[in-house]
Amino acid sequence: MLLEIIKKDSGEITWKGKPVDRKSVRFGYLPEERGVYPKTKIFDQLMYFAELKGMQKDEAISSINKWAKVLKVEEYLQMPAEKLSKGNQQKIQFMTAIIHDPELVILDEPFSGLDPVNTEILKNIIINLIKNGKYIIMSAHQMATIEEFCSDISILNKGKTVLQGNLKEIKEKYPANRVEIDVKQDIKKYIEELNLEIETETNNNYIIKISDEEKAHKLLNKLVADGINIDKFEIKKPT
16 A cells, blocks of 8 residues: 555555655565566666666666676676576566665565575665665564564554564563573483473474573573583574
8 A cells, every 4th residue: 555556445644744645755665476577688677667766867777787786686687587596586676676765665575585695685785775764664474584674563463463563672571482402312301390391302402382581591400410411502582
């Protein structure tokens, strides 16, 4: 609705206290679905989208060259999109969302199809956009990923807000509820002594549910006192 892709049933959408007008507000949008033209050269597509967003030719070329270098896709600019991998197509589509220097960028699953290296490239760009005063609305299923960027979150369930507010303050309200232990031997008897529940166990790697961190520390003390060789003991904070 913000992008006027679908019409609202009622109410008003405002941006900085004023009704949204697509002609006066610079928005960028990265949809989850692929939106590149398979037979068209990448450079031509980027020019097309840049001009649709009101950019002059020289300005558009400069922006294309800048982001192509940052995203490491310079060598693909004269290729048709169908010749690119899914990951590189995703980077091109990301370029179309930010090429015109928008105030607000809406990203739907931006890391879809990306390998770890390219994921880090995109993450760094998004972090820099935020540092430069851009507003980012991001949709993702991996909460740990979202935490890397945001100060505030909104969690929806069936279209209704179930949790909203400052991320740090929200996390402080919810105690740690998991501990991961990697050991060289079976430690079930120690876990049972403290009435703790094993969530998963694989080759003496345990994920254990805890009600508070004090029980986790008691378990650690027992293991250390009995000379158990511990490779990892990590209290998992909620995400």
